[in-house]
Amino acid sequence: MELDDxxxxxxxxxTSSDKNVDLSTALYDTVDILHQLGYKMSIIVEDPTSLLSSGVFYDKSVVEKVTGDNVxxxxxxxxxDAILPTVGDRNALGIVSSLNGKIGGTKVLGANFAAYLATFKRELFIKRxxxxxxPVIKFISSNDEKEIxxxxxxxxxxxxxxRRYSNRHSSGWTNINNLFELDNFMALEDIEDTKIEIERSIRGFSEYSFTIVRDxxxxxxxxxxxxxxEPIxxxxxDSNLVSPALSLNDSKLQRLRNYSIKLARxxxxxxxxxVHFAYNHVTKESYIxxxxxxxxxETKFLEYATSYPIATVVAELCLGYHLDKLQLDAGSPFNGATEPFVDHITSRFPQWKTPEQRYLGPSKTSDSSIIVNGFSLEEVLNKGALNDKFNGNFERYNELRKLDDDELxxxxxxxxxxxxxxxxxxxRxxxxxxxxxxxTGIKLPYLSALQNIIDNSLIIREGEIDGKNVERMVEMGVKGVGHSKLLLDSKDIVTKTVVKNKRAISVGNNKYINHNYFVTSGISNELELSDRKKIIVRTPIITSKTDIMIRQFVLFQLAKSIDQNGLEPIIIGREPWNAPLVMRRKVVEIDDPHMEIKSLGLIDKDSVLRTIDLSKNIVDDENEQVFQFSAQELKNIDLEGNTSVRVMVVSDGKNYLAPSVIYQAKRxxxxxxxxxxxxxxxxxxxxxxxxxxxQELENYDHVDIYNFEMVKSHDHWLVxxxxxxxxSDIIRHELxxxxxxxxxxxxxxxxxxIDDxxxxxxxxxNFDEQYLLAIDCKRYKLLDKDEMQEKLTEYRKKED
Structure with a gap:
């Protein structure tokens, strides 16, 4: 079955943990299953913090710049015996395509050299x-005016x-609609060794992406x-994403699905x-x-939306497994050929750090994103893009009201x-x-959903709620808690807030358990909990890639530790967290963007031992059962030095341990x-x-984690x-x-x-055998004890 050589x-x-958070969790799933299958693995990685504790699975870890030469x-x-580039970023594909003919008998898993090269060489992509x-968009790159x-x-x-310049840089794309505009563009002064690239404009087409797996x-x-x-x-x-694609009827869906499978072949x-598609619903044109x-x-987003364990499946397919004869953790069988059927909508809404308007174009400007679930377009729009808690929509509404029709x-x-x-x-x-x-190019179903939201907002404001419209409102995610006192006071049971199971994996894989829920509206709750004692972990709204990286790491470590201590971990988040596969059957995940679960009383208070709060907004600060895990500054003195240390301390309120000290030197x-x-x-x-x-902990008598920064001045340490x-040091300290x-x-x-x-x-x-050296926070090296001792001796000599 599998490749036995x-x-x-x-x-x-x-290459970079902050930019590849989704790949970091996929990487853990990949190496976990390969380890279970008995393979020896090594990794080349620039930033070890992207490993999310998967480092325990590797035979060798090479911390070097991820380049073709180093590979x-x-x-x-x-x-x-083989190279696996599918959990790397785009850089990994470029490296593999450059190694053709240079790596002897070492196999490349996932695709052939031509496939990887075609992701960079547009001419090869179009030719194939x-x-x-x-269907593909025709393209030309030439400096011959007649040919153009x-x-x-x-x-x-x-x-x-x-214009494409000889140094591989290019100008931005210019839209040209007629011969006059073309003549003006061509008349611009040329630089030597410049080629002009031209292709058919698909601006305004709808954009879809189809993800398939193939053995x-x-x-x-x-x-x-x-x-x-939003259109192409x-x-x-920067666009609001919805899965599954709602505006495709079955014939269009099957057509694009067949194209995707054929391309993979x-x-x-x-x-x-x-596979990304541009589709024109008027002319019926479609292009890959x-x-x-x-x-x-995208694959990580779909893994969350469908519960299909894509990273694990991909690793096994690359090794020669049949699509319908896969195995997950602990050897449980999995039929990957059964296509997932979802009973809900999952949407991903981009987030910007500042509330100001940003013009959108072909370059990415968003900082992060929020993912929400619902049973209707209206519900996911209400939870995500139109969620005032996330986006300040009420302020936007007031600003837009001031504009006249021409300005709007x-x-x-x-x-x-x-x-x-x-x-x-x-x-309005x-x-x-x-x-x-x-x-705008935005399809009518989305505009109709917006119109429904506007109409129902009017009903809520005027209090005209009755049996005729309450059920429709509930379908739109309008609930009593967190939305409207009028609905909360309504006698109709349908308006209550409930928790539903996110059923996504198909019936063909009904043995694959998924403890993933989200808060919505309805009559009955579906939340199922074990009789084990519980620790609840509350997570925040995420505002940056770095925050996500830290949260993914901390949540994984917390969930694993809670389970290993015989408890049931419950993760309640404003943004969903997709646990690595090894934890997915053990963790109860509840997506709760409005933080309503507490008011529902579904979790027996007597069964909850502690609540760990990762949110930055301090809540329940008088409740001793709530442990605030987010950083709070206790001391800050403006003093710098060429030698400093960062110490992580864990205390039981009386005694403490300092298992991680990071030394920092400017030389x-x-x-x-x-x-x-x-x-x-x-x-x-x-x-x-x-x-x-x-001295610093004298006045603190509770269990807690502390982070100290100390500077050496005149042979004395100062806090x-x-x-x-x-x-943000938590990953470095833990690693x-x-x-x-x-x-x-x-x-x-x-x-x-902790012992007295x-x-x-x-x-x-600390019992480490390898030590991490970071230079300018970018270059990393793993050294053994003797090598690190030499480095420290060298720095201390310069210090003296």
Missing amino acids: IHTILIIGP LKYVQQFHP LTKANL YSFIRSIGFPIIAR QYDNSSLIGTIEDV GVHHL VFNVVGVCT TEFIPRLSE FEKIIHPTNWILDVLSEAM RNFEKPVLSEI DNHLYEVSSVNNFMTVEDRADIAHLIS TKMYRGMT ASSVHVIDTLVKLLLGNK DLSLEKIFA
């Missing part, structure tokens, strides 16, 4: 699709054009579809392949715009991140929906950070630091910063320490104690 696998990891050097030195009779004009005559207007025996399955609410012309990740993609033969942000029309023509609010205001003024759809205009210097500290330094920690709770801080914290919250009168050696105990 593969025993060792080199994984090309993501080739590793292959030539250690001769792995044209030969296979797949001839090509334009063959495809017609409108077109888009840009080496040509069996394929459609995992899910995603639809962009707005960057995919053309490039012989084994594993996962996401790109394909992604690897795990990506300007905002309709030029799309911004306020576009749904702008369209809502336009419909009775602008016609077909006209708005034609101008030769570079910043050096060394993990686990516990093992290299002098007796004097240990004593000084321990004395300072004891400059002190935080209670989790800071740097053989003593797991989060697990220690959970044990202390359950009543365990511990020696300094035991307070600072």
Whole structure:
């Protein structure tokens, strides 16, 4: 069944943890299943914080810049049987395509060299699709004016054009609608060695993406579809995304599905392949715009939406498993050929740090996103894009009301991140929906959903609630709690807030358990809990990629520790968290964007031992059962030095441990950070630091985590910063320490104690064998004890 000549696998990891959060969790699932199947794995990764504790599975970890030269050097030195690039980012595909003919008998898993090269070489992409009779946008790159004009005559207007310079940079795309605009563009002064790139304009087309999985025996399955609410012309990740694609009827869906499967066959993609389409609902034209033969942000979104374990499935398919004969953790069988059927809508709404309007175009500008579930378009719009708690929609509404019709029309023509609010205001003024759809490219179902929300808001304000409209309102996610006192007081039972199971995996895989729920409206609750004692973890609204990375890491560690201590972990979040597969059957996840679950009383208070709150907005601060895990600044002195340390301390209220100390030194205009210097500290330094920690903790008698920053000045250590709770250092500390801080914290919250009168050696105990050296927070190296001792001696000599 599987490839029996593969025993060792080199994984090309993501290049940057902040930008590849979704890949980090996918990476954990991938290496976990490969470890269970008995493979030896190594990884090349730039930033080890992206590993999310998956480092325990690797035979070798190479912390180097992820480049073709370093991958080739590793292959030539250690001769792995195969390379797996599907959990890397786009950089991994470029590396693999450059290694063709250089890696001898080492196999490349996932797809062939041509497939990876075609993700970069548009000419090859178009050539392959044209030969296979797949719809693709014609493209030319030339400096010959006659050739350019001839090509334009063959495809017609409108077109888009840009200049590609010899240094690989390019100008932005220019929309050209007629010969006059083309002549003006061509008349612009040229720089030497510049080519003009031209292709047919698809601006205003609808954008869809189809994700399929395929095995080496040509069996394929459609995992899910995603639809962009905004048309092409707005960057995919700046658009509001909806899964499944709601505006495709069955014939259109099957047509694009067949194209996706055929493309995967053309490039012989084994594993996962996401295909992007541009579709014109008026002319029925469709074009394949790109394909992604690897795990990506979209596959992680679909994994959450459908509960289909894509990362695990892809790893096994790459190794030769049949699509219908897969296995998950602990060897449980899984039929991956059964296409998921979802009973709900999942939407992903982009977020910006500032409330101001941003003009949207082909470049990504959003900082993060919020994912919500619902049973209707109206419900997901109410929870996400029109959620005043997230976006300040009421302030937008007041600003837009002040505009006259001409000013409002300007905002309709030029799309911004306020576009749904702008369209809502336009419909309040009775602008016609077909006209708005034609101008903006946003499809009528979404405009109708906005109109329904407007109509029902009016009903709520005027109090005209009766049996005729209450059921329709509930379908739109309008509930009593958090929305309207009128609905809350209504005698109709349908208006109550309930919790529903997010049923997404198909009946063909009904043994695959998914404890994932979301808060909605209805009559009955479906939340099922075990009789085990529980710890609840509340998570925040996420505002940046870095926050997400920290939260993913901390949630995973917390959930794992809570389960290992014999308790049931319940994760309640304003934004959903997709647990790694190994934890997915053990964790109860409840998506609750309005934080309503507490008022429902569905979780027996007597069964809850503690609540751990990761949110930055302090709530229940007088409730001793709630542990605030987010960082709170306790001390901040403006004092800098060339030598400093960051110490993580976990305390039971009386005694403490300091399992992780990170040393920081500025030398030769570079910043050096060394993990686990516990093992290299002098007796004097240990004593000084321990004395300072004891002084600072004198007035704190509760279980907690503390973070200290200390600066060395005139041979003495001084505390400059002190935080209670989790800071952004949590990943570095946890990775740097053989003593797991989060697990220690959970044990202390359950009543365990730290021994009295511990020696300094035991307070600072750490049993690491490898040490992480970071240079300028970008370059990382893993060193053994002797190598690290040499480095520290070198820095200390410069210090003296």
